[in-house]
Amino acid sequence: MITISKMNLDDLNQIKNILFSDFDDFWNYSIFKSELENSNSYYLIAKDNSKIIGFGGIKVSIPDADIMNIVVRKNYRKHGIGSFLMRELINFASSLGVKNLFLEVNExxxxxxSLYQKFNFKEISIRKNYYNENNAIIMKKEI
Ligand SMILES: CC(C)(COP(=O)(O)OP(=O)(O)OC[C@H]1O[C@@H](n2cnc3c(N)ncnc32)[C@H](O)[C@@H]1OP(=O)(O)O)[C@@H](O)C(=O)NCCC(=O)NCCS
Incomplete structure (x- = not known):
């Protein structure tokens, strides 16, 4: 059964050594850890029974919040887990009083x-060469 819950440091320690291989996340452990310890950050994890199969987080400054990342374990992708996490992040943000959700993505x-468009995020601006030679697209959704 797939469940969603709040992420804590124990959860992060469980996936510490497989962050790159199994999730290909671009954050290293220490940056992630300090994010988790930030009182404005909220992370959710998806579990298949006890196995962590995805995570996603927001950083909140009411009435705005940024989606910091959303990552699904490689062999669990394309099964709706990213959408499940996104739906829960949006509901969670809304429960905190967030009105505007922002994110930035490599073009x-x-x-x-596609995931963000599915949830009606709209492009609001471009940051040129933000990821070296690639642009970043800034997207927004009002909730
Ligand atoms: C982006 C990511 C989180 C999507 O997770 P996922 O569990 O595969 O997403 P879903 O199965 O819920 O798919 C959501 C939508 O994304 C699109 N999509 C996702 N993977 C796709 C693929 N391989 N081919 C085509 N479309 C795809 C589809 O539009 C899909 O909508 P649908 O359900 O109507 O088909 C996942 O690919 C991932 O972890 N990528 C690496 C980390 C990353 O780049 N994260 C984003 C920046 S932090």
Missing amino acids: KNSYAI
């Missing part, structure tokens, strides 16, 4: 862009 990351 070449078409899977992530």
